[in-house]
Amino acid sequence: MLILPESQRQVQSLLRIRLAIVQICVLLPIIFSLPLQFGVIIAFAPLWTIVRIHLKQSPMLGRWLLVAITVISAAAVWFHFGTFRGRDAGVSLVAVMYSLKILECRHYRDVNLLLTLAFFMLAMNFLFTQEIWAVFYLLAALLLITHTLMYANANDVSKVEVKKGAKILLYSIPVMMFFFVFFPRLSGPLWHIPSSQSAGTGVSDSMTPGDIGALHLIDEVAFRVKFLDASPEPGDLYWRALVFENYDGLSWTQDRRRNDIPLARQEAEGDVLRYEITLEATKQRWLYGLDLPVSTPPGTRLKSDGTFSAARRVEKRIRYRGSSVTRMPLEVELPPLSRTINTELPSSGNDEAKQWARETYAQFNDTTNYVNYLLRFIYEQPFFYTLTPPILKEDMVDNFWFGTRRGFCEHYASSFVYMLRAVGIPARVVVGYHGGDYNALGDYWIITQAEAHAWAEYWMEGKGWVRVDPTAAIAPHRVEQQLLNQVGLRNFLFDDLPVADFMAESGLNIAQLWLDNVNRAWQDWVIDFNQSKQFDLFNQLKPDSWGLGRLFGISVVGILLFLAVIAWRMSRSRESLDHVARSYLILTRRLAKKGFEKHHYEGPQDFVHRVIREKPQWSGELNPILRLYLKLKFSNDSAQFAKKHKQLRTMVKRVRLVT
Amino acid sequence: MLNKIEAVSERLNQIILGKQEQVELAIICLLAKGHLLIEDLPGMGKTTLAHGLSRVFGLDFQRIQFTSDLLPADITGTSIYDKQQQSFVFHKGPIFSQVILADEINRATPKTQSALLEAMEERQVTVEGETRELPLPFFVIATQNPSHQVGTYPLPESQLDRFLIRLSLGYPHPDVEKQLLLGGERRPVANVLDALLQPEQLVEVQQEVSKVNVSETLVNYVLQLVLETRKTPELNHGLSPRAGLALIQAGKASAWLSNREFAIPEDIQKVFVAAVGHRLQPHSQSQLSGEQVAEAVLQSVAVPM
Numbered sequence: 001m002l003i004l005p006e007s008q009r010q011v012q013s014l015l016r017i018r019l020a021i022v023q024i025c026v027l028l029p030i031i032f033s034l035p036l037q038f039g040v041i042i043a044f045a046p047l048w049t050i051v052r053i054h055l056k057q058s059p060m061l062g063r064w065l066l067v068a069i070t071v072i073s074a075a076a077v078w079f080h081f082g083t084f085r086g087r088d089a090g091v092s093l094v095a096v097m098y099s100l101k102i103l104e105c106r107h108y109r110d111v112n113l114l115l116t117l118a119f120f121m122l123a124m125n126f127l128f129t130q131e132i133w134a135v136f137y138l139l140a141a142l143l144l145i146t147h148t149l150m151y152a153n154a155n156d157v158s159k160v161e162v163k164k165g166a167k168i169l170l171y172s173i174p175v176m177m178f179f180f181v182f183f184p185r186l187s188g189p190l191w192h193i194p195s196s197q198s199a200g201t202g203v204s205d206s207m208t209p210g211d212i213g214a215l216h217l218i219d220e221v222a223f224r225v226k227f228l229d230a231s232p233e234p235g236d237l238y239w240r241a242l243v244f245e246n247y248d249g250l251s252w253t254q255d256r257r258r259n260d261i262p263l264a265r266q267e268a269e270g271d272v273l274r275y276e277i278t279l280e281a282t283k284q285r286w287l288y289g290l291d292l293p294v295s296t297p298p299g300t301r302l303k304s305d306g307t308f309s310a311a312r313r314v315e316k317r318i319r320y321r322g323s324s325v326t327r328m329p330l331e332v333e334l335p336p337l338s339r340t341i342n343t344e345l346p347s348s349g350n351d352e353a354k355q356w357a358r359e360t361y362a363q364f365n366d367t368t369n370y371v372n373y374l375l376r377f378i379y380e381q382p383f384f385y386t387l388t389p390p391i392l393k394e395d396m397v398d399n400f401w402f403g404t405r406r407g408f409c410e411h412y413a414s415s416f417v418y419m420l421r422a423v424g425i426p427a428r429v430v431v432g433y434h435g436g437d438y439n440a441l442g443d444y445w446i447i448t449q450a451e452a453h454a455w456a457e458y459w460m461e462g463k464g465w466v467r468v469d470p471t472a473a474i475a476p477h478r479v480e481q482q483l484l485n486q487v488g489l490r491n492f493l494f495d496d497l498p499v500a501d502f503m504a505e506s507g508l509n510i511a512q513l514w515l516d517n518v519n520r521a522w523q524d525w526v527i528d529f530n531q532s533k534q535f536d537l538f539n540q541l542k543p544d545s546w547g548l549g550r551l552f553g554i555s556v557v558g559i560l561l562f563l564a565v566i567a568w569r570m571s572r573s574r575e576s577l578d579h580v581a582r583s584y585l586i587l588t589r590r591l592a593k594k595g596f597e598k599h600h601y602e603g604p605q606d607f608v609h610r611v612i613r614e615k616p617q618w619s620g621e622l623n624p625i626l627r628l629y630l631k632l633k634f635s636n637d638s639a640q641f642a643k644k645h646k647q648l649r650t651m652v653k654r655v656r657l658v659t
Numbered sequence: 660m661l662n663k664i665e666a667v668s669e670r671l672n673q674i675i676l677g678k679q680e681q682v683e684l685a686i687i688c689l690l691a692k693g694h695l696l697i698e699d700l701p702g703m704g705k706t707t708l709a710h711g712l713s714r715v716f717g718l719d720f721q722r723i724q725f726t727s728d729l730l731p732a733d734i735t736g737t738s739i740y741d742k743q744q745q746s747f748v749f750h751k752g753p754i755f756s757q758v759i760l761a762d763e764i765n766r767a768t769p770k771t772q773s774a775l776l777e778a779m780e781e782r783q784v785t786v787e788g789e790t791r792e793l794p795l796p797f798f799v800i801a802t803q804n805p806s807h808q809v810g811t812y813p814l815p816e817s818q819l820d821r822f823l824i825r826l827s828l829g830y831p832h833p834d835v836e837k838q839l840l841l842g843g844e845r846r847p848v849a850n851v852l853d854a855l856l857q858p859e860q861l862v863e864v865q866q867e868v869s870k871v872n873v874s875e876t877l878v879n880y881v882l883q884l885v886l887e888t889r890k891t892p893e894l895n896h897g898l899s900p901r902a903g904l905a906l907i908q909a910g911k912a913s914a915w916l917s918n919r920e921f922a923i924p925e926d927i928q929k930v931f932v933a934a935v936g937h938r939l940q941p942h943s944q945s946q947l948s949g950e951q952v953a954e955a956v957l958q959s960v961a962v963p964m
Contacts, residue, residue: 012944154892581964600961603924634874635921 011111013053018148019102019114020046025141026121030095033128035080038092041073045099061103070100087127095121111152118145132522143169178562182555185531205284207244207252207431207454209389209396209410221280222433222451223288224520226444228274228321234435236326238291238455238467239447241432243305247421249346250396252414252429261335263304274323278520281316285309288432290324291467297321304338305428306330306465317528329464334426342426342459350418353397357422367425367460374419375473378412381405385474409471413454416470426459430467441510442517580632580645583652587625594657604629621655660864661918664690667715667855674711674852675704677835681826683916684933685712689861690868691912693823693905694779694799696764696937703828705802706762712800713758716861717854719794721753722760723775725767727810731774735784749786754778757794757858761801765811775799776818796861816940823905824930825937864915871911872921876963880924881906883960884931893945893952902938909934924962931957 023046031039052059061069073096081089098121101114122138122145147165154160223239244252277288286309287300296308297320303309310318331338345354364370382405389407392399397418400411413429420427434453436445455469538551588598588607596611608626612619628648632641664686671682685708688695697705706722713720723734736752753759754775761775778784782793801822804811819825831839881903889897907922909930914922932953939949947955 584964601958603928603962604964605923605925606928630919630923631921634872634877634923636872636874637921 011105011108015111015152016059016102016105017050017053018151019105019111020049022115022118022141022145022148023099023102025144026118027095027099029125029128029134029137030091030121033125034088034092034095037076037080038096041076042095042099045102049102059103060106066100066104069103070097073097073100091124091127094124108152112149115145115149115152130523130527132519132526135522139169179559180526180529181534181537182559184552184556185529185534205242205254205286207410207414207429208250209392209407209414220449221516222282222447222449223277223279224444224446225278225290225436226276226442228276230271230273231438231445232273232290232326236291237435237445238430238453238469239288239433239436240291240293240307240430241286241288242430243307243457244429244431245305245341247345247414247418249349255341257337257341258303258305261304261338263302264331264333264335270325270327272323272325274321276319276321278317278319278523279314282314285311285313287314287320287322289322291326291430291432292328292330293322293324294328295323304331304335317523319528331459332462332464334459334464339426339459342428343421343424345418345421350395350397352395353401353415353418354422356401357419361423367458370423370425371420371458371468374416375468375470378416378470378473379475383412383474385471409454412470412474413456416456416468417458420456420458428457430455430457434469437513439513439516441513442520444520446516580629580648583645583648584629584633587652587655590652590655590657604633615657618657621657625651625655660860660867661916663856663860664864664916670715670852670855671708671711675708675828676839677831678704678708678828681828682708684824684826684930687909687912687916687930688824689716689796689798690864690915691823691905691908692796692798692865692869693908694801694821696819696822696825697800697802697828698805698825698937699802699827699829701804703830705828706760708828709758709760709762709800709802711852713760713798714852715855716758716858717856718757718796718798718858718861720758720760721756722762723753724762725764725771727766727768727812729767729771731771732786734771734774735778735786738787749789749791751791754784755791755793757796757798759799761799763804764801765803765813767812769812769815772812772814772818775801776821779821796858796865816938819937820899820901822937823909824933826933868912868915869908871914871919873907873911874921877910877922877924877927878907880960880963881910881927883963884927884935884956887956887960888935888939888952891952891956893941893947893955895940895942898935898938902935905934906931928957 024043027042027046031042034042049059074093077089077093077096078084081092083089084093098117101110101117105111105114119142122141125134125138143162143165146168147160147162150165151160242254243258245255245258246253272294273290275290279288286307287296289296289308292306293302293308296302299311300308300320308322360373361370364373384406385408386406387408389411390404392404392411397415400407400415401419417427417429431452431454433447433451434455435451436447438445453471455467455471457465457467460466541551584604591607591611592598596607596614598607602610604626608622612622625648628644628651631637632644632648668679668682668686671686672679675682685695689712697708699705709722710720723729732752734752734754736750736755738747738749740746741748759775764772764775778793779799782797784791784793803814830836884906885898885900885903887897888894891897906927910922910926913926913929914920917926932950935956936948936950936953939952941947941949941952945952
């Protein structure tokens, strides 16, 4: 219970400092997610408050100065983003306004407003990150807010304990989980938050190796794969995404004509591997399958080049199942159009390479031997694998093949395919991912963006398309040592070590795998818990004969009942009233209906007299009741108590309040 | 008997114009056997009220003007050698009367203040090893200037606690003040007021007041109020049990004045601010006065049903 009316309570310096700390804690992750200048603006108000109080000066600013700061801050948001809509602009505006609020925190109600808003601001962090680690931070911040709320409202500050706040939060967890699972969900989010960041490196819809001076390996998870039956050989972990068949001398892209070629179903050789892929949002339509997919999830189409894509862009994490066969001929009968597409080269440029290719091919006049020669050429000549290749402008193949000889998979795949096409062998570039880290704890594979890869395919009479990875032909000692040692990536590619079993892994690695496991469970069960998953859960829970609507009805009724029970418990916890008081309570309720609300601090006589002052015609009805009530309640005269009490009850029942 | 008290009240209102509420509280204080502290600026009618009270109740009255050189013996009296009797004879000081007006009590040194305050609490005086009873009824009306004035020794909390009620009269309403200016000074009028009551009758009334019923519900209410002050962050410390007793005592007097043989929450509310305000010490950062905190406490505690 508040001791002073809110209007009279002062916001003490100590409380103000706590508010500033709460603000900083709540806004800290947001500050790091927003452009720097907004981080500075947001951090200003709470820091100013702390510093000023520390210097024993008032942190309050004048009204007009505040208005000016507010307007300027809002204008800054507008000029930076050009809008107030969207995630970044919206959050910037709200966060800036929220942080400025402390500068006008004069009254007690401002304190409560600031703290309740803190809960909302805290939830805003989920717009930027949904990692489980964020949750631990947010839980700690939640505890801080709760504690400060208790501190601000406490009668006796010394009795406010962190333990109590933690207890409250702990009690609320089952309630939260219940609501999380059972509260009816919408099929999609209420509003779409356009993300401002585009995907990092990985697979994109074109490939221009000459342009890239430095490739940054991004350690973000691209997707996770769980093999449902058996796992393939690690060397077969080629994840196919796109096939680039069109080369304009600079860039490799997909060829539009590919869509006109129908898929020719082939007989699978070997075991069909079934797997489940959990794909992070890519903002792209194409999906990944183990080379080569034979069946694709519903709603997707397997194209004749062995790739498939979703109907819509992958805007959020999705999960799908597919199955593949690692050795399967594709287009054994090469359609003429496919042959045309895959032997085309720009008519000009790279003359040296064309010349060299023709001469070399003339030595063998056999596809297999020619390919092997090319691979041996890469192995024997000083070709280097590096992530910081020199920029190649014109005659990229010439320069690379005979000059720089430094590059990464895109350079090798691109040049290799060029050399094949130059002698009329149909060849193309395939991009996707290669390899993956096995998580022994969760029995799944993690494929990161760093494992994006490009390789080549050439067509052979009777065999169809054959995969060849020219990058793998580089002599291991010419792979940048730094790359192997420090980044430890692409191990699959350059040496044929089997996947070490997890006992042999270092402790750090186990921890990493374990963390990833936790993260996956978090994403599966919390982030991805959408309407369809809720339906799945309900379907498991409900008896077969029930409809989903009925189940929803029951869960809503259940939630309402739950709230009702809490309300009832809370109302019961007030002190129980005796019979005399109950009669009086009935009277006060009747008067309240007539517009005379009794203040809790108002004594019965004051209350009834106040009513009678306004409605003198009621005095005949009310005065006897008041007299009897006061006598019963406050005099210790117990003579004929029961009779008088009955009398009071009937008087209250029969009271006529004519207006 | 109530009629007589009402007559007293009426008479007092004739000399202290426009201050019915304060007059009633002063009477309540007297009926509840408490001591009265009147705090106000000079010239607001403090002394007039004190004079008037003692006159109309027919009590024997002594006035002590407190100054910084006043000594305890000046209040309690002292023994003087009598040549004829060849022994020390005790000469009673002004404290041996029924009503003491301790004027400007905070101008005296703490030593002298405490001499008076001991008498107030114990209703007896010990001089030179001999304890002497004070007359009945015994009623101290102290006046003090607001303590921020020059040359004052503010009463410590422990001594403020001995006063049942603290009043301040405040400026009169302009209409009333005009009437007052037209009618001339009131103090001479107060000095010639007739006694409306005998001292024995006052003692009788005081006994009746102490018989007023206080129900458990009301005690609970008082307890809640007292507990609330102990939880208030604005205060250095809450009310003492003596304050709770004082509240009930004053509440009883208020109930008696309303011709009820039992006290109700409104009685407590009527006296609460006056009986408690001077006992509450908001801490230094707080901009509230004790009275304001008392008001707030009153607002925040629910009246039991």
